[in-house]
Amino acid sequence: MGVTELDNRLKRNASITKQQTQALRNAVAExxxxxxxxxxxxxxxxxxxxxxxxxxxKAGRAQAKYESAESKYxxxxxxxxxxxxxxxxxxxxxxxxxxxxxxxLEPAPDRSPATTAAKTAAAKTAAAARTxxxxxxxxxxxxxxxxxxxxxxxGTATSTRTAARKTAADAxxxxxxxx
Numbered sequence: 761m762g763v764t765e766l767d768n769r770l771k772r773n774a775s776i777t778k779q780q781t782q783a784l785r786n787a788v789a790e791x792x793x794x795x796x797x798x799x800x801x802x803x804x805x806x807x808x809x810x811x812x813x814x815x816x817x818k819a820g821r822a823q824a825k826y827e828s829a830e831s832k833y834x835x836x837x838x839x840x841x842x843x844x845x846x847x848x849x850x851x852x853x854x855x856x857x858x859x860x861x862x863x864x865l866e867p868a869p870d871r872s873p874a875t876t877a878a879k880t881a882a883a884k885t886a887a888a889a890r891t892x893x894x895x896x897x898x899x900x901x902x903x904x905x906x907x908x909x910x911x912x913x914x915g916t917a918t919s920t921r922t923a924a925r926k927t928a929a930d931a932x933x934x935x936x937x938x939x
Contacts, residue, residue, distance in 0.1 A: 852918060 852914060
């Protein structure tokens, strides 16, 4: 081996050592950068977990506040309904009783041309039977009269009006309470 070859190997070793030293510095810098990134990620995770906990608590408080307000509203609506019903019941009690012995209302006639004549004849027969002027006969050949109309008490009348009003409201028709 010659001196020249030894000089070349020394230069090559120095060059490799220099490259490896630079690679080591780069690797150490990368390790430090990654350590900082991991540390920043941990801090961000802790901050987000704390913010999430606060948001959950705030949402819980908002939900409780909503439920409390809804409960208060329900109670006030119920109290208002009770007051109105009491006032209406008192007003109904102050009115004279309704005369239910008057005329019996008949349903509105069907206006279709095919059944108008038949319904007119049936209505005349029914009216004659109610007044006793017809010849409606039972199975034994005797005249049958309609039973007297039922007398309704105030509670039944109130229930009937309330049911009619609610049915009309469901159908989209607005009716006054006093009718």
